[in-house]
Structure formats: structure tokens, C-alpha cells
Amino acid sequence: MPALVTLDSLSAATPDGRTLFDNLTLVFGPERAGLVGRNGAGKTTLVRLILGELAPAAGAVGVQGRLGVLRQAVGPAPGETAADLLGVSVALARLRRIEAGAGSVDDFDRADWTLEARLDAALTEVGLAGLDLDRPAASLSGGQATRARLAGLLAARPDMLVLDEPTNNLDAEARELVADVLGRWKGGAIVVSHDRVLLRRMDRIVELTGLGVQIYGGGYDLYAERKAEAEAAAARALADAERAAARIAREAQAAAERKARRDAAGRRSRVGSSDPKILLDFRAERAEASGGRERRLAERLKADAARDLAEAEAKVERVRRLAFELPPSGLPAGKPVLAFEAVGFAWPGGRPVLTDVSFRVSGPERIAVVGPNGAGKTTLLRLAAGELAPTRGAVVRSVPVAFLDQHTALMGDAGTLVEAFRRLNPRAGENAARAALARFLFRNLAADRPVAALSGGERLRAALACVLMGDAPPGLLILDEPTNHLDLDSLGAVEAALRSYDGALLVTSHDADFLAAVGVGREIRL
Structure with a gap:
């Protein structure tokens, strides 16, 4: 059965009431999906909702299949071993009791007979072949500990991986290794990361923004290209809408001023006119009717322009682009x-x-x-x-x-x-x-x-x-x-x-x- 995570009309907010996302509908299937967004956009909250650690403000989360989770690295607890990092200490202890002839009926019923073979294969895949599982976890480097946790996930064979910044604190070689492992993974994966090497291995990028979720097929480079194109197109559309709204406002103002001049001229000509009153009244009514049509047309054009402008603004994320310059050091060349x-x-x-x-x-x-x-x-x-x-x-x-x-x-x-x-x-x-x-x-x-x-x-x-x-x-x-x-x-x-x-x-x-x-x-x- 393929892994499937379904988010149906999901809403969530921060403890202080700021909306993170609203009415979010999304499906993660048997693919590698990179989850990106600005700090504070709600990536960690979304992962916790998927894992059932938080309840949504509205909507529902559906999970089909088993999830395997790799969280951001935390230090090992006192006394933990490498086996604890892999999440297999209990299962290994059961197998050792059986091997020593001290296994219970429950041990035999619950024994995972292929575990050691799967562990050997998984440790080799993450570059930790031959790791002593009784080794104190505190003696492993941060990179080794992360790779050990990943090996534990691979050995457990979940239907979908959920990885939260899996390459933080890893050296370049280990980063490439994790990316290669993920590239060979056949199940589904949801990967929260800012590591561009890792994101290049994704099948699609899911970005949380102030405009909601934006989905881009392919890995990081295609995402960056298409996002830049979409932002440029939205900015051009907004600029066009702003110019159109300003032009229509100017034209409406000019039309109103022309009508005011015509009305003033009509009033002056009526004062000295010898035409019959019924003819003067007819001219005034016709002028008023014509002016009314012009006003209604101008109001309709302004309303259309305002609607187009609102639609264009809705497609542009109103965030302050982070950009700053470092002051000069005055360092001469060759010094x-x-x-x-x-x-x-x-x-x-x-x-x-x-x-x-x-x-x-x-x-x-x-x-x-x-x-x-x-x-x-x-x-x-x-x-x-x-x-x-x-x-x-x-x-x-x-x-x-x-x-x-x-x-x-x-x-x-x-x-x-x-x-x-x-x-x-x-x-x-x-x-x-x-x-x-x-x-x-x-x-x-x-x-x-x-x-x-x-x-x-x-x-x-x-x-x-x-x-x-x-x-x-x-x-x-x-x-x-x-x-x-x-x-x-x-x-x-x-x-x-x-x-x-x-x-x-x-x-x-x-x-x-x-x-x-x-x-x-x-x-x-x-």
C-alpha cells in the first residue's frame, strides 16, 4: 500500500494568534517532497500536525502507512548507546536473550529475525559499516549520530520518511551521502531543509508562503528559476494594474472637469439666450443624461481597475525582502x-x-x-x-x-x-x-x-x-x-x-x- 499523507482544509496559528496557514489542502504521496519557507512560515508546525503531535485549529490530517521520523539533532541522553540512537536496543536485547538461551515465549513471538541483517545493510549505506552498537552515543560526532539515526529509519522500512533538517551540522561528505541515500529511497519522503544539495534530489518543492502553499515540480534549481519567474510576472502584473488604475483615475478626473466646464458654459449661455424655455430645459436634461452615462462608465471602469489591482496585489507576497550591505573595511589590495x-x-x-x-x-x-x-x-x-x-x-x-x-x-x-x-x-x-x-x-x-x-x-x-x-x-x-x-x-x-x-x-x-x-x-x- 503506497504511503499517503492527506491534509484537508487544514488551519493552524501560533500561540499568539498569528495565522500560519488557512484552509490548506495538500497530498504527499510516494515521492520526495522538499518543504521550504521562511523561518516562522509554519514548517515545523506542519510536520508536527502530520505526526499527530499537534491538533489543527480546523481541518483534518490523514496518514496511510507507517511514518519514520528524523528530527533535528539533539544531544544523546546520559548512558545512551548507538543502538538507542538507531531505536533498536529493545529488539536487539530480545535477540541476544534468545541467542543466550534465555529467551521467553514472548521474546520468540516478537523477535525480528531479519533485524541484524537490515541494520548491517543500513549502516553500510550511511557510511557507518561495522559500527559497534554498544558504543556510547556521546562518543559519536554530531554527523555520525545523525547518520546512525538515519540508518535506524532505513532498517525499520517505514512507508514514508519525515526528515527535519537532516544535514544540519554534517560535513560535505556526509551531506552528499545523505542526499544519495534519499535519492535511492523508493518510498515517500517529506524533507524540511534549506540544504540546496539535498533539495536538488527532490521530486517537487512545497513552499509555505504568506499567499498559501506554492508547489513546484522538480528540485531546487527548477524551483528557484520558476519562483523567480512567477515573482517577476506577479510584480509586472501589479505594476501594470497600478498604472491602469492611475490612468483611469486621471481620465475620470479629466472627464469630470470637462463636464463641469460644459455645465458652466451651458448655464452662462442660458442666461442670455432668447431660445424658448422648453428647448433650454431639453438641452439641460440631455446634458445631464449624457453626464450621468459618463459618470456610470467612469465608475464601472474604476471598479474594474480596482478589482484588477486587488487581484494583482493578492498574487504578490507582501514581505520585506532582506537585503543589507556591509560597511567598507578600507583594506588595500595586497596588504x-x-x-x-x-x-x-x-x-x-x-x-x-x-x-x-x-x-x-x-x-x-x-x-x-x-x-x-x-x-x-x-x-x-x-x-x-x-x-x-x-x-x-x-x-x-x-x-x-x-x-x-x-x-x-x-x-x-x-x-x-x-x-x-x-x-x-x-x-x-x-x-x-x-x-x-x-x-x-x-x-x-x-x-x-x-x-x-x-x-x-x-x-x-x-x-x-x-x-x-x-x-x-x-x-x-x-x-x-x-x-x-x-x-x-x-x-x-x-x-x-x-x-x-x-x-x-x-x-x-x-x-x-x-x-x-x-x-x-x-x-x-x-
């Missing part, structure tokens, strides 16, 4: 920026994380630090920023440096945006702080928002404002996985801003599209 001279690093009592790393950065170079998870990319960035000191060799910084880690920890979680800006830039007054934040689209009351309430994209934008709008703009900007937790619109805006930045950029990211978009020209491979 030395950063040098690593035979740098090594190890934690006290630990094995070396980096050994004999040497490179130089000059002028506004764009450099990516690449390598698998655990290779030491973040350690290298922290050394470059001065947060760590090398245990061997030397790091030479020749310009001011700003470092934003994956969680933009410099922002903290306490206080408002204005307060965070002034804490990081003590010489800035209240007006200067608000002006700086406004350049990054935190205008008026938005600058008073609590830092803890910001989305991932807003937090990155606020952090950029704090480090780039200070007294000494940095010549080197260091970014650690800046695209995590950004929706596609925010991702495009950050890429555009960094592309126009005139300083040097040292970045680590597993998103190859992002690295290409910001103009990376050199890699340091660990």
Missing part, C-alpha cells in the same frame, strides 16, 4: 592580513589537533577552511581570531579581526539588541547604536527586541552589525558555519552582503553553494 607559521595546537594532555599548518592571507582574499568534521577547522578559526594560542609556531594578525562562531556566542542571550551593541562597542551612544542596527534592518522598535528571541538569520545579521559597525571595522571577517539555521531567503541575503564585502574572508562551511556565492578563491584543506 598582509594573516599568517600561520608552522602552527600546531593540542589541548593539554591531548593529541595534536593541528600540526605544522602554514599559510598567508593578503588583501581581500576569500579563503575556505575545509575538511571532515573533527579535522580541526573551528580550532584553526579560533587560532586565527586570537581566541586560542598555538602550542607551536606563530599566528600573525596584521589587521583588526572579527570572529563569529556557529552560535554567534558574542551576542549572548541577555538584554536587547541595542544593549548588546553597546556592550560590544562601549564608545557607541544610544543614537549611534540604533543607527548602526538600522543599517542591518533592525529599525525603530526592532532594535529593542530581546536577543534571545532572534531567529538564526536575525542573530547572524545582528552579530554582523555589532562587529562591523564599531569604531575599527575589521579587515578580516572569520565565519564558522554561518549558514546553519538560515532559511533560503536569509541565506541569499547573507551571500549577497558577503559577496560585496571588500575585506578578507576566512570561512568554514559545508555548503558548497554558499562558498561559491561569496567568491571563495582558495581552500585550506585539513
